[in-house]
Amino acid sequence: MSEPAPKLVPSAFASLMTVAGLTWTRLLRGRALVVAVVIALLPIAYCAFAGPRVGPELFVFELLTASVLAPMFVAASIGEEIEDRTTTYLWSRPVPRWTIIAGKLVALVPVVTAVVLGSWIVANQIAWKMMPDERTMAALAIGVAALSILSAGVASLAPRHGMALSIVYILFFDSPLGVLPATIRELSMTQQIRAVSGIWSGNGELKTPLIVLAILCAIWGLIAAARIRRLEA
Amino acid sequence: MTVVLADNCSKWYGHVLGISDVTWTLGGGIVGLLGPNGAGKSTLMKLMAGLLRPSRGGLTVYGKNPFEDVAVRRRIGYAPEHEKTWDELTALELVTVMAKLAGVPARRAESAAKDAIAQMGMTDAQHRRVKGFSKGMRQRTKLATAIAHDPDFLLLDEPLTGVDPIARVDIVERIRRLADGGKTIVVSSHVLYEIEALTSEIVVIYRGQVLAEGNVYEIRKLIDRHPHRIRIECDEPRKVAAALATSDHVARIVFERKGVLIETRDPDRCYDQLAAAVIESGVNVSALSSPDNNLGAVFEYLTGEGGQRR
Missing domain, CATH: 3.30.70.100 (Alpha-Beta Plaits)
Known part of the structure; x- marks a missing residue:
């Protein structure tokens, strides 16, 4: 070595940003983005096919797209590290393990958000020749973040099938739960995202769905952090 | 100074035994972990690298539990046995990321990575993606990731596996130089002659237990009969x-x-x-x-x- 390296442990922020940078680089050099764009074209194709008959169900269609894309990026990224055993490189470093999950979220949530919002804007332009309502855009952005955290939690619990299980959980448990005519539906993440959007669901109030979403995110985030801390490579 | 202290350390994977009641002290220098595949070498390596927790007993590195204590891992450099890594990255990018995660400040990480890559004789290939590397180049890149942050204690799991004879001699020489620089090194292998080229101090591990430790001479005599x-x-x-x-x-x-x-x-x-x-x-x-x-x-x-x- 040209000069001795200081025996310092990296800060959590520095570790997190390094993992985010690593994730971005791999993403840009892989095929996942192309696949994501193809999936994001589905709501647009629906608008082009249905023409002026498109109604508020378009938001649910876009939310379904987000429900696939978030696990596809986040759960797959975490699961792949564990399955490919590249975690042996990450976990043998002096970094808290939660920063690896957080770094992946920091890298991937903006990418998924951009793809979903891009799809939503183009779909709105085709369907109604107008920009989408700001609140629906905010709901989708928040929704992507929430669904990504959920996916991270599921992936940490079942790395091998993290992506598939996350999608199954969201589409076949969380979404149906959200349409139940009972208070229990408030535990549904997708229901709260629809409520934040102000269309299709909810009474227009913002505060409660945002608080519930924050709690659900905190629970899934804690599950991911606790689980990843105990995992062995 | 005690670098590693394993005290009746056992590790099971469900019902499968990794290591059993290993009591072992490592003070320094180069030590070879020798044993056939499945003997428990990688398990012991991973326990020392903080990737596994003992099922029973204890294992410390520099007096700390490497699984729980984040800071002690700053002193450890680990090159795993498997070849999988982030193949989309170039060698320089990979080693730089690993250096940053190990605590080298961002502004110095790339130069530290270049130094480590040079030490492993990979400078010419540092801008090539790992995806196209031969086994030998992958081994060298792995070794560079392990040394980029200038650790005190190196764990090299089967670092010569799949390497051609010429590269093997070269890598052995480079590992020796690291030891001459004062680092404590544990190298695992299932081939005595690989270990012997590096050190005469060996720990023989078989079926999860330390079978013999000390000078290589006696065990070599036995092996030469076969x-x-x-x-x-x-x-x-x-x-x-x-x-x-x-x-x-x-x-x-x-x-x-x-x-x-x-x-x-x-x-x-x-x-x-x-x-x-x-x-x-x-x-x-x-x-x-x-x-x-x-x-x-x-x-x-x-x-x-x-x-x-x-």
């Missing part, structure tokens, strides 16, 4: 076979689909002749390995002899 097998994967196996066929130490030559398998009673001479033959004939060697059946037989013999520690 033919040593070397598998060479190359484009022209007949040339390699022809170069070795007349040697008195060669017991058998078997041609295989991708190369040739040689059984020898004198591995040192065989490896030397092999390296010379490869250089002279210009044969492209894609992989070199030593099936560990013979080592397994020796360990069976050792345990059969009474099973007591030597």
